[in-house]
Amino acid sequence: MITKPTLFLDKIKCKENINKMFSKAKRNNVELRPHFKTHQSLEIGSWFKEVGVDKITVSSISMAEYFSSQWNDITIAFPTNILEIEPINKLAQKITVNLSIENEESILFLCENLKFEVNVFLKIDVGYHRTGIEPTNLNLIDNILNKIDTNPFINFTGFLGHAGHTYNCRTEQGIVEIHKKSLDIMSNLKQKYIIQFPNLIISLGDTPSCSVAENFSGVNEIRPGNFVFYDLTQNLIGSNSISQIAIAMACPIVALHENRSEIVVYGGGVHLSKDRLNDKEGVVFGRVVSRTENGWGDLIPNTYVKSLSQEHGIISVPKDEINNYKIGDYLMILPVHSCTASNLMKSYSTFDGQEISRL
Amino acid sequence: MITKPTLFLDKIKCKENINKMFSKAKRNNVELRPHFKTHQSLEIGSWFKEVGVDKITVSSISMAEYFSSQWNDITIAFPTNILEIEPINKLAQKITVNLSIENEESILFLCENLKFEVNVFLKIDVGYHRTGIEPTNLNLIDNILNKIDTNPFINFTGFLGHAGHTYNCRTEQGIVEIHKKSLDIMSNLKQKYIIQFPNLIISLGDTPSCSVAENFSGVNEIRPGNFVFYDLTQNLIGSNSISQIAIAMACPIVALHENRSEIVVYGGGVHLSKDRLNDKEGVVFGRVVSRTENGWGDLIPNTYVKSLSQEHGIISVPKDEINNYKIGDYLMILPVHSCTASNLMKSYSTFDGQEISRL
Numbered sequence: 001m002i003t004k005p006t007l008f009l010d011k012i013k014c015k016e017n018i019n020k021m022f023s024k025a026k027r028n029n030v031e032l033r034p035h036f037k038t039h040q041s042l043e044i045g046s047w048f049k050e051v052g053v054d055k056i057t058v059s060s061i062s063m064a065e066y067f068s069s070q071w072n073d074i075t076i077a078f079p080t081n082i083l084e085i086e087p088i089n090k091l092a093q094k095i096t097v098n099l100s101i102e103n104e105e106s107i108l109f110l111c112e113n114l115k116f117e118v119n120v121f122l123k124i125d126v127g128y129h130r131t132g133i134e135p136t137n138l139n140l141i142d143n144i145l146n147k148i149d150t151n152p153f154i155n156f157t158g159f160l161g162h163a164g165h166t167y168n169c170r171t172e173q174g175i176v177e178i179h180k181k182s183l184d185i186m187s188n189l190k191q192k193y194i195i196q197f198p199n200l201i202i203s204l205g206d207t208p209s210c211s212v213a214e215n216f217s218g219v220n221e222i223r224p225g226n227f228v229f230y231d232l233t234q235n236l237i238g239s240n241s242i243s244q245i246a247i248a249m250a251c252p253i254v255a256l257h258e259n260r261s262e263i264v265v266y267g268g269g270v271h272l273s274k275d276r277l278n279d280k281e282g283v284v285f286g287r288v289v290s291r292t293e294n295g296w297g298d299l300i301p302n303t304y305v306k307s308l309s310q311e312h313g314i315i316s317v318p319k320d321e322i323n324n325y326k327i328g329d330y331l332m333i334l335p336v337h338s339c340t341a342s343n344l345m346k347s348y349s350t351f352d353g354q355e356i357s358r359l
Numbered sequence: 360m361i362t363k364p365t366l367f368l369d370k371i372k373c374k375e376n377i378n379k380m381f382s383k384a385k386r387n388n389v390e391l392r393p394h395f396k397t398h399q400s401l402e403i404g405s406w407f408k409e410v411g412v413d414k415i416t417v418s419s420i421s422m423a424e425y426f427s428s429q430w431n432d433i434t435i436a437f438p439t440n441i442l443e444i445e446p447i448n449k450l451a452q453k454i455t456v457n458l459s460i461e462n463e464e465s466i467l468f469l470c471e472n473l474k475f476e477v478n479v480f481l482k483i484d485v486g487y488h489r490t491g492i493e494p495t496n497l498n499l500i501d502n503i504l505n506k507i508d509t510n511p512f513i514n515f516t517g518f519l520g521h522a523g524h525t526y527n528c529r530t531e532q533g534i535v536e537i538h539k540k541s542l543d544i545m546s547n548l549k550q551k552y553i554i555q556f557p558n559l560i561i562s563l564g565d566t567p568s569c570s571v572a573e574n575f576s577g578v579n580e581i582r583p584g585n586f587v588f589y590d591l592t593q594n595l596i597g598s599n600s601i602s603q604i605a606i607a608m609a610c611p612i613v614a615l616h617e618n619r620s621e622i623v624v625y626g627g628g629v630h631l632s633k634d635r636l637n638d639k640e641g642v643v644f645g646r647v648v649s650r651t652e653n654g655w656g657d658l659i660p661n662t663y664v665k666s667l668s669q670e671h672g673i674i675s676v677p678k679d680e681i682n683n684y685k686i687g688d689y690l691m692i693l694p695v696h697s698c699t700a701s702n703l704m705k706s707y708s709t710f711d712g713q714e715i716s717r718l
Contacts, residue, residue: 001442003440004419037670059670060363060625060670062363078625078671079623081363081611082613083361083362083687084362084363084611102614103615105685105686109687129619130671131614254437254438254465255438255462255490257490264438264489266419266440270702273633274633275628309489310396310702311418311419312489326464327464327468328442328464328468330442340628344702
């Protein structure tokens with residue numbers, strides 16, 4: 001019985017998302033190394049194992065530690081935090097760790113402090129301008145590679161990119177154009193360095209590109225993460241349909257305000273997160289879907305989360321529909337950002353009464 | 360040693376904030392019933408006990424359950440969620456519980472399902488328009504009071520308001536004007552109902568009003584919460600100086616991008632929350648302060664969090680200062696919203712090496 005904000009997971013939708021991405025990777029002859037920062041759950045991770053995935057991506061050492069009990073090849077796709085050298089060494093002793101490097105300081109530090117073997121990717125800025133080496137900065141790339149070359153504990157694996165700027169797209173064409181630029185940048189680098197490093201690989205992976213693009217030439221592996229659940233942001237970008245979104249928050253109705261056609265739910269920023277969309281209604285923090293016997297259905301038109309306090313959610317409802325709702329009932333709300341909403345909740349509930357734990 | 364994002368609490372600043380608000384309440388002859396949703400910590404709660412506080416406010420049944428081990432008079436300042444009737448009864452059996460009511464449906468449900476005595480406040484909308492009864496809707500007030508009157512388990516305590524619209528203010532005068540309107544609304548209601556209920560009290564309490572206003576005539580208790588830590592939002596509103604902010608996030612530096620004068624820190628939306636300010640620079644997610652031997656000092660000018668991903672924070676730094684920073688060091692960052700940042704972290708670290716737990 002639902003008594004407070006509860007994060008529901010539709011296992012069927014989630015497994016379909018996993019299968020679809022795995023098949024797409026296979027069809028395109030690239031390896032799927034999914035990013036697990038979205039679900040952060042050993043159990044959901046095991047569904048990836050079932051289809052044949054054996055390598056994963058995470059975004060912190062803490063996540064790598066958590067998943068290292070069941071996964072033995074983990075990429076930490078975050079600029080190496082040298083302050084965590086101790087847990088890095090512990091992980092490297094136990095499993096295959098692939099680090100992301102984008103400056104000389106980190107590689108110098110690793111050269112001096114690593115006690116076990118690690119693989120490193122050079123993080124390339126494919127245009128998002130959040131992290132990474134400018135692809136034209138061959139000087140820096142060469143300097144880092146020279147340092148790696150002389151160290152017995154560090155193996156150069158290849159180049160890694162993340163086209164996070166696809167999140168600004170609102171058309172398929174926009175995503176494909178960005179993806180094409182990433183492919184060009186990475187192909188150039190591959191061509192330049194393949195003679196020196198015949199086994200180097202190219203790793204790319206944002207959910208919009210991986211969901212929409214059909215050309216992955218030159219790419220060896222993809223690292224999408226969000227697709228496991230998808231969300232309203234990805235839907236607005238064009239990555240997924242509403243029916244593919246695999247999580248929804250059940251939120252009790254605690255007040256109705258007919259004069260302003262608003263519902264107050266127990267479900268606030270500490271449940272859905274303060275991530276927001278700028279959509280046709282203005283700022284949106286979530287959208288309400290219809291309830292079905294074993295899950296949820298389609299969006300209820302013009303019914304959305306217009307603001308969030310710590311524990312309150314304010315739902316805007318069409319004037320002639322406010323009387324369809326009653327106090328003591330609950331709404332099902334699709335999150336704007338599934339990664340941050342999941343991060344705020346301790347577990348996932350399923351419709352068959354299961355409680356799925358997470359980090 | 361700091362190795363990953365760590366939330367630091369300056370105990371001295373925090374205790375000064377507590378003392379100052381307690382003295383102000385005493386001086387104005389109102390009771391301080393602090394809101395504990397900001398810190399959610401039994402230990403920090405005990406510092407309130409030390410100065411003489413014996414009643415508290417929370418915003419969920421879960422928080423009330425947590426604090427009920429040490430506090431026996433708790434107001435749940437959130438529209439009563441009737442789906443949690445079971446834990447409400449359990450709490451009511453153990454301690455004095457004060458519920459917030461704003462509709463007939465909830466009071467009817469309580470009348471039928473309460474097994475132990477509770478106090479109720481009627482929540483009045485003093486102008487924020489998030490929750491509460493319109494103060495002119497005496498019909499609804501009377502209907503609810505009539506239902507309470509005939510039930511042996513429900514005692515009417517008084518009227519409760521929250522002027523959350525002070526958060527839109529940027530001047531002291533603006534806050535004082537809103538506060539004055541709240542006082543007028545509540546005085547009118549008090550006058551109307553005091554003959555029928557000679558012991559009714561008026562409870563108000565948002566941090567801006569309680570920090571800035573000096574007139575509390577007609578008010579019996581105040582319920583501010585955020586003041587225990589304060590934050591950048593409250594500073595922008597005018598509630599506090601930067602030096603009163605009692606928490607800061609230590610975030611390791613993992614990359615430097617001189618060309619765009621940006622630092623990348625390990626510290627993202629899952630640490631600081633996605634709460635944001637619209638300030639002179641545009642959107643701001645946090646500000647960097649100088650580090651001192653036992654804490655932190657003043658703001659470093661023009662050095663702020665310009666964007667947040669899940670684990671990444673991007674810090675904008677003046678062009679001629681980027682070389683003052685180095686990878687493997689850490690920054691101290693003041694949060695935009697201390698309630699949501701604290702909620703994301705498992706504990707508070709102090710400079711004397713203590714680890715303070717929270718819900």
